[in-house]
Amino acid sequence: MKNFSTAELIEGIKSGDKRLLGKAITLVESKKKEHREQAEELLKEIMPLTGRSIRVGITGVPGAGKSTFIETFGKLAIQYGKKVAVLAIDPSSSLNKGSILGDKTRMEELATEKNAFIRPSPTSGFLGGVANATFESMLICEAAGYDYILIETVGVGQSEVLVSDITDVFVFLKIIGGGDELQGIKRGIMEMVDVIFINKVEDENKIRAKNTKVELMRALHFLPSKEKGWKVPVLLGSALNNTGIEEVYEKIQEFIDLKTANNTFDKAREKQAEKRFDYWVQEYILQQTKSESATENFYEFHKKNASDLKSNPSTEAKAFVQKLLKK
Numbered sequence: 001m002k003n004f005s006t007a008e009l010i011e012g013i014k015s016g017d018k019r020l021l022g023k024a025i026t027l028v029e030s031k032k033k034e035h036r037e038q039a040e041e042l043l044k045e046i047m048p049l050t051g052r053s054i055r056v057g058i059t060g061v062p063g064a065g066k067s068t069f070i071e072t073f074g075k076l077a078i079q080y081g082k083k084v085a086v087l088a089i090d091p092s093s094s095l096n097k098g099s100i101l102g103d104k105t106r107m108e109e110l111a112t113e114k115n116a117f118i119r120p121s122p123t124s125g126f127l128g129g130v131a132n133a134t135f136e137s138m139l140i141c142e143a144a145g146y147d148y149i150l151i152e153t154v155g156v157g158q159s160e161v162l163v164s165d166i167t168d169v170f171v172f173l174k175i176i177g178g179g180d181e182l183q184g185i186k187r188g189i190m191e192m193v194d195v196i197f198i199n200k201v202e203d204e205n206k207i208r209a210k211n212t213k214v215e216l217m218r219a220l221h222f223l224p225s226k227e228k229g230w231k232v233p234v235l236l237g238s239a240l241n242n243t244g245i246e247e248v249y250e251k252i253q254e255f256i257d258l259k260t261a262n263n264t265f266d267k268a269r270e271k272q273a274e275k276r277f278d279y280w281v282q283e284y285i286l287q288q289t290k291s292e293s294a295t296e297n298f299y300e301f302h303k304k305n306a307s308d309l310k311s312n313p314s315t316e317a318k319a320f321v322q323k324l325l326k327k
Contacts, residue, residue, distance in 0.1 A: 006041050013046060013144045018117055021144050025119055028136040043136060049143035051269065053085075054256055057163035059153045059189070060173030065199045066152050067106040069173055069239035074110045076245055077148050083115040085141035087134055088152040117146065135166050135276050164192040166272050168265065169252050171195045176205050176212060191223055195251050196234045197244065209236050228262055230255060289324060298323055 004012075004023055012020025028039040060066050067088070074084040086107070110116050119137065138149050153163050164170045172193040196216060201209045213234045220232050233251050237244015259265040289295045302320040306313040 006038055006045065009042055010045055013140060014049070016144055021117060021140065022119065024140050025133070025137045028140065029133045039136070043139060046139065046143035050139045051142060053138075053142045053147055053149050054169065054252065055138060055149045055151070055167040056252060057151050057153070057160075057167035057170045058173065059160045059163060059170070060199075061175075062154070064173040064175050065239050066173055069197070069199060069245070070150050070152055071107040071110040072239045072242050072245050073249065074107075074116055074148070074150065075113065076249055078113055078115050080249075082147040083145055084110075084113075084117075084148045084150065085138075085144075085146035086110070086116070086118045086150045086152065087137055087141070088118065088120045089134065089154055117141065117144070135272070138166065160189050160192060165275050168259070168268065169194045169255050171197060171248065171252070174198050174212070174216075175200045176208050190219060191226065193232060194226065194230070194255050195248060196232060197248055198234065198236050199239055201236045201238050201244070202241075206236075227255070227259060227264065230258055295324060 004020065009020055009024045009027070013024055024042060027035055027042065030036070030039070058066055058070060070086055070088070074086065077084050088107075107118055111118050134151060138151070141149050151163055151167060153160060160170075170193050172189060172195070174196060176198065198209050198212060198216075213236060216234045220234075225231075235244050235247050235251065237247070239245060256265065259268065289299055299320055302316040305311050306316040
């Protein structure tokens with residue numbers, strides 16, 4: 001496989017070359033030292049081209065129809081003259097860390113669109129199903145001129161929190177009778193969402209869907225408002241039948257307009273970057289630690305104590321950090 005120079009990758013990103021766009025994302029996903037150095041150089045150069053998209057997080061339990069929703073929503077946005085990038089976070093194979101769902105096979109129509117780019121990214125074991133380099137991949141897509149960056153989670157664990165931390169608007173997909181009825185929905189998710197879409201609403205379950213909508217709206221009434229002046233809409237529809245999707249599109253734009261008017265849009269973007277800074281501080285400290293034999297020895301010592309259950313892992317971690325800082 002050819003190694004592309006930073007200049008070649010940047011030119012490819014600017015020109016909208018999907019192949020080079022994919023190569024650039026592969027680069028930022030790599031943990032190899034030489035790749036990280038080139039990735040940092042690349043990201044530094046493209047930063048002036050970033051920040052012009054709407055970043056949309058999409059979550060929901062498995063089976064909620066996230067991929068169908070994204071495909072229908074993406075095609076609608078393209079009809080309005082927008083370019084759409086999809087970063088679909090696939091659960092990783094525990095054997096080879098590869099992507100096991102293959103989102104391009106689940107979004108066949110969107111994948112053929114000239115103004116769409118779909119990138120399945122394996123989680124590689126990263127917390128909660130959000131790939132390590134999703135934020136950086138998003139910046140690359142923005143630099144390539146994509147207007148909407150849609151980030152799909154696997155809908156488990158802490159993925160909702162992590163996606164909420166790097167997006168401008170958070171959409172929660174729900175289905176009737178999918179095991180996530182009101183009493184089963186975590187309060188934390190409800191506090192994070194900006195738009196709720198009850199999917200797979202057909203004639204036979206329309207009454208149940210409307211009842212669920214009332215229950216959700218009642219629950220939302222008791223939660224603090226995430227954005228001043230915003231009442232989280234609960235919308236009904238079917239992504240498969242292309243009903244209700246346009247209303248979601250409009251509500252997302254309304255929400256972004258409100259954040260802009262409230263002067264909270266840019267502040268939220270700043271917080272997103274700060275959280276990534278904190279993440280990379282921890283990552284680079286750990287890398288530096290493992291690269292020096294003196295610190296690696298007591299790193300492995302405390303790690304072994306934790307794995308052998310000789311001590312609480314957090315106690316061993318604290319002891320290691322204290323030694324590291326003294327050194």
